[in-house]
Amino acid sequence: MTLEKPVAEPTPTAQVAGDEDDEEAKAGVDIWKYILGFTEMAVVKCAIDLGIADAIESHPDPSISLSQLSSKLGCCPSSLRRILRFLVHRKIFRHLADTNTYSQTPLSRLLLARGEKSMAALILLETTPVMLAPWLKLSSHVSATAATAPPPFMVAHGDDIWVYSEANPGHSRLIDEAMACDARVAVPALAEDCPEVFEGVLTMVDVGGGNGTTLRLLRKAFPWIRGINFDLPHVVSVALPPCEGVEHAGGDMFEGVPKADAAFLKAAFYCYKIVPR
Numbered sequence: 001m002t003l004e005k006p007v008a009e010p011t012p013t014a015q016v017a018g019d020e021d022d023e024e025a026k027a028g029v030d031i032w033k034y035i036l037g038f039t040e041m042a043v044v045k046c047a048i049d050l051g052i053a054d055a056i057e058s059h060p061d062p063s064i065s066l067s068q069l070s071s072k073l074g075c076c077p078s079s080l081r082r083i084l085r086f087l088v089h090r091k092i093f094r095h096l097a098d099t100n101t102y103s104q105t106p107l108s109r110l111l112l113a114r115g116e117k118s119m120a121a122l123i124l125l126e127t128t129p130v131m132l133a134p135w136l137k138l139s140s141h142v143s144a145t146a147a148t149a150p151p152p153f154m155v156a157h158g159d160d161i162w163v164y165s166e167a168n169p170g171h172s173r174l175i176d177e178a179m180a181c182d183a184r185v186a187v188p189a190l191a192e193d194c195p196e197v198f199e200g201v202l203t204m205v206d207v208g209g210g211n212g213t214t215l216r217l218l219r220k221a222f223p224w225i226r227g228i229n230f231d232l233p234h235v236v237s238v239a240l241p242p243c244e245g246v247e248h249a250g251g252d253m254f255e256g257v258p259k260a261d262a263a264f265l266k267a268a269f270y271c272y273k274i275v276p277r
């Protein structure tokens with residue numbers, strides 16, 4: 001007869017030491033998320049800049065080989081393959097092993113340059129050095145003692161984002177396009193889920209309405225509403241051409257806004273004024 005050696009139960013102290021070792025080992029792996037965390041953003045921006053999603057979408061077949069894709073994009077195939085590996089791992093594009101080809105996924109379709117649900121313009125805005133620089137100044141804001149400490153954008157660029165945008169029309173256009181792509185997703189959902197909000201509203205002013213996309217979408221859902229797209233003069237001067245039922249008005253919301261039955265504000269959280277005590 002053989003006797004099995006009983007397995008020793010770990011003592012509570014040994015268990016704690018084991019957990020600490022595991023946590024220590026995990027920390028050594030996790031820290032790389034913070035060292036190289038920016039790569040997710042950088043590689044997705046690279047995919048948009050190259051137009052990978054658009055090239056697959058316009059391909060006659062639902063999937064495309066690496067050589068077809070690289071010649072369509074004018075890219076080095078081996079570099080493109082590495083980018084695709086990274087993206088496929090995150091379910092941005094699918095690799096079909098049997099045909100060795102690539103196809104779209106719901107996530108990659110959000111990177112199309114155009115399209116109702118495209119989020120590409122938002123990614124392109126948020127990955128600009130202009131928009132990233134304030135994040136890298138976050139500690140200066142948090143460590144400031146006064147409640148009126150300048151926001152990180154001001155610390156990075158010397159002006160608030162709207163003054164900066166007025167002086168930099170290219171950046172202003174990126175903001176308008178990014179906000180319009182958000183509006184194309186959010187506004188139809190709002191119109192479908194809360195139509196009662198718009199009942200009885202004949203005139204509506206969209207305060208900080210950007211290029212007018214929001215009001216155009218609201219007019220589609222509630223065609224009886226007459227809209228005034230109100231934004232800073234440099235924004236309305238390059239907004240979408242006025243369309244039936246939507247006019248533009250330029251001005252400063254802190255000075256006054258055009259009169260209407262209702263005021264609509266979407267994503268106006270960046271619009272504030274620091275009032276000295």
Ligand SMILES: C[S@@+](CC[C@H](N)C(=O)[O-])C[C@H]1O[C@@H](n2cnc3c(N)ncnc32)[C@H](O)[C@@H]1O
Nearest residue numbers: 179183208209210231232235252253266267271
């Ligand atoms: C974050 S964007 C939101 C745009 C739009 N409401 C949307 O959600 O798609 C904020 C908008 O407010 C505008 N804005 C900022 N300060 C303003 C002010 N003082 N008066 C009028 N518009 C202003 C900006 O030009 C910009 O178009």
